[in-house]
Amino acid sequence: MARSKDLDTVAPDDLIISEEKIDEKVVVKKNITPKKEAAKNESNIGDKIYNVLGHTKHSLSSILVKPDVFTFEERAEKESIYLVARPHWFTNVSWVLTTLLLVVAPGLLKFVPIITEIPVKFQFLGILAWYLVSFAFAFEKFLSWYFDVFIITDERVIDIDFNNLLDKKFSEAKISMIQDITSRVSGVSQTMFNYGTVFIQTAAEVPEITLEKVANPEKIIKVLQILREEEERETLEGRVK
Amino acid sequence: MFADLYNYLNIAEKIFAILGTLIYLIFALVVVKQVGTMSKNVNDKFNGILILFSYIHLAMAVFLVFLAWTIL
Numbered sequence: 001m002a003r004s005k006d007l008d009t010v011a012p013d014d015l016i017i018s019e020e021k022i023d024e025k026v027v028v029k030k031n032i033t034p035k036k037e038a039a040k041n042e043s044n045i046g047d048k049i050y051n052v053l054g055h056t057k058h059s060l061s062s063i064l065v066k067p068d069v070f071t072f073e074e075r076a077e078k079e080s081i082y083l084v085a086r087p088h089w090f091t092n093v094s095w096v097l098t099t100l101l102l103v104v105a106p107g108l109l110k111f112v113p114i115i116t117e118i119p120v121k122f123q124f125l126g127i128l129a130w131y132l133v134s135f136a137f138a139f140e141k142f143l144s145w146y147f148d149v150f151i152i153t154d155e156r157v158i159d160i161d162f163n164n165l166l167d168k169k170f171s172e173a174k175i176s177m178i179q180d181i182t183s184r185v186s187g188v189s190q191t192m193f194n195y196g197t198v199f200i201q202t203a204a205e206v207p208e209i210t211l212e213k214v215a216n217p218e219k220i221i222k223v224l225q226i227l228r229e230e231e232e233r234e235t236l237e238g239r240v241k
Numbered sequence: 242m243f244a245d246l247y248n249y250l251n252i253a254e255k256i257f258a259i260l261g262t263l264i265y266l267i268f269a270l271v272v273v274k275q276v277g278t279m280s281k282n283v284n285d286k287f288n289g290i291l292i293l294f295s296y297i298h299l300a301m302a303v304f305l306v307f308l309a310w311t312i313l
Contacts, residue, residue, distance in 0.1 A: 059286040
């Protein structure tokens, strides 16, 4: 007996559905997905980040989770910011103490006998200049802390550094380009207050992004892990923003 | 002769003070410019206050030059 070549026509395994019906289903699905699914994903990631870091939104906080006001110049139109990190507050203690000493110092000069020999107008000008320089010192230190930010958005990680008033550094890498993340907590103060340096190795033009003295390094690594997983899922599902 | 020397010293002190305060004024201008640039790059709630402080600092630097010019 001649054997049938097309076995599916003799004993079909799968349910045969007409092509028209399949097309309808695809059309209906396409109408629902893009916006709603994107919003749902975003809120899911937001919730996950809240679970890791909690709700911190004060502008002077070391870590801001999904900030309302914060933005930056290079931000894309629909780019959402998940996290903004500044150096830990404890890094400010040294310059705050120095500023206090600078403020108190002119009062201590009264006990130096030579000072009384200097004319009053010179003393007045000198003290005014001293306080102005003290203010400038504290202001510069505060600015260096306030504008030294690390930003995690839904698409990339950005590091903006203002080392002093005349030095600005901007580096970014796409989340999909992140290859390896390591952290280092060393020294007494870093161990006590849980802050340290996070090194992000990337396949982008900038080979490494370093976040210095950032609070809760392990939590930042966790947030980056969540975003990397999400990015991988997006790539697998073919969702491109 | 000592009176002349004293006068020369006074003039030298005044010149040094004015030069010093003028250099500080340039620094204050740089601070204003930089705070403006930083605020443009990174925008947050306190940016307005920081810009205000930078201008107060500049005003004080101008006042210092004025004082060095007049009272010394």
